[in-house]
Amino acid sequence: MRDREPAPQDAERRLSTKEAAELLGVKPETVYAYVSRGQLSSRRVSGGRGSTFDAAEVEALARRNRRESVGTSGSGGELSVRTRITLIESDRYFFRGVDAVELATRHTYEEVAEWLWTGRMLPGSTFTAPSASVAVARRAVDALPEHAAPADLLRVATIAAATTDPLRFDLSEGAVLGTARTLIPTLVAALPPAGHRRRDEGPLAHRLWSRLSVHKDPDEASLRALDAALALLVDHDLAASTLAVRVAASARAHAYAAVSAGLGVIEGPLHGAASGLAHRLLQDVLDQGDAAPVIADELRAGRRIPGLGHRLYPGEDPRARALFALLEQIPRAEPALLAARDIVETTARHAPLHANVDLALAVLTASCGMAPSAGETIFAVARTAGWIAHALEEYGERPLRMRPSGLYAGPKPPQPLPE
Structure with missing residues (x-):
């Protein structure tokens, strides 16, 4: 028996640009990018403007994109997401293909953030906070208890700033970038001062210093270290908080809500709060003058x-x-620095582990008159730029793709109603 010949309407089923974009979960201009790369073919509409696309071809590309963009790795079944932002390999990491350490040590945090968002280097970039959003964010933060954690302050400030932005639901690239350039300085401006007057002008690191350090007049080397710390921490692939941001963006939450999702995750002791634990350990070693008893107590x-x-x-x-x-x-x-080296060398007798960025942050905060929680604030402010980059990338993908299927392991249904 021969296979059924396709009906004319099956063979000629064509989609408009809008329909193809919706099926692929991308913007209309991305559909034409697929054409230019040879991934789709198009046909001009006779007597009109625009193109049509073969439905079967579009559906095949959509299936291929879903397999490639969200899947599981072959080594442990971990979730993998296609991204063009950060690559980590061979004890190095790269932002859009450029060595991240070189970027962070040669450019300011604002310049690195712009590179992460746009792939363009904009020398002299500065972020300015609108007075209206700063006023609302400060009032919200000032209403919190004195013991509120850094993530609490920043999350409340983010939500408050969102209420002043009537355009927050515009997810176009230009609008989201506008949000990013005002939200980050608003978060810094909303933080209470560290015992002296707030600084609300100059590079972001200078403004942040007045919220973290009791040293009123920092030297240039200390400010450079803080700025570099921000730039070094701006992104780190799909960390737990970044994944939360992408899930929110996949559901088309606006940028403020996506950042708030990241702030909700970063508070964990295995993530953003880890530097505070390292700060306290480092301070104990400084107080005792020897890492050995401190390490012994921890173990x-x-x-x-x-x-x-x-x-x-x-x-x-x-x-x-x-x-x-x-x-x-x-x-x-x-x-x-000597205390940190003592910690590494003492622990290396049993476990050859290297210092990570949390210990380096602890040295920065402990030596610059900052509280143990300051490292968490630095981490969260820095990573906000990376979260925005990932949200932007996710807005260009198929909606709700970050929706895994559960593997049910409960009682086999149907079960009787409970009495």
Whole structure:
């Protein structure tokens, strides 16, 4: 028996540009990009403007994109998401193909953020916060209890800033970039001062310093170390908080809501709060003058040593190496640097782990008159730029693609109604 010949309407089923874009989950201009790359063929509409596309071809491309963009890795069944933002390999990491450490040590945080968002280097980039959003965010933050954590302050400030932006639901690239350039300085401006007057002008690192350090007049080397820390931490592939941001963006939450999702995850002790644990460990070593008893107490209590090792770097964490090099140029950082070295060497007797960026952040915060929680604030402010980059990328993908299927392991239905 011969296969059924396709009916004329089946063979000629064509989609408009709008229909093809909806099926692919992309913008109309992306459909034409697929054509230019040879991934789709198009046909001009006779007597009109625009093109049509073969439905079967579009559906095949949509299936291929879904397989490639969200899947599981062959090594452990972990979720993998196609991204053009950050690559981590061989104890190095890259932002859009460029060595991230070189970017962070040669450019300001704002310039690195712009590179991450747009792929263009804009020398002299500065972020300015609108007075209306700053006023609302400060009032919201000032209403919180004194013991509120950094993530609490920043999350409340983010939500408050969103209420002042009537365009927050515009997910076009230009609108989201506008949000990014005003939200980050608004978050910094909303933070309470660290015992002296707020600084609301100049580079972002200078403004952040007045919220974190009791040292009123920082030297240039200390400011450079803080700015580099922000740039080094701007993104790190699909960390837990970044995945939360992409899930929110996949559901087409606006940029403020996506950032709020990231802030909700970053508070965990295995993520953004890890530097605070390293700060306290470092301070204990400085107080006792010897890492051995401090490490012994940590291990006796069944706690892992914070600030050491990283699952993505078998060798040195390149962020820690770069930040330690800058801290060595600050004379008052020498005791904390020696204490950090003592921690690494003491622990290496049993576990050859390298210092990670949390320990380097702890040296920065401990030597610059900052509270243990300051590292979490630095981490969250820095990573906001990376979250925006990932949200932007996700807005260009098929909606709701970040929706895995559950593997049900409960009682086999149907079960009787409970009495």
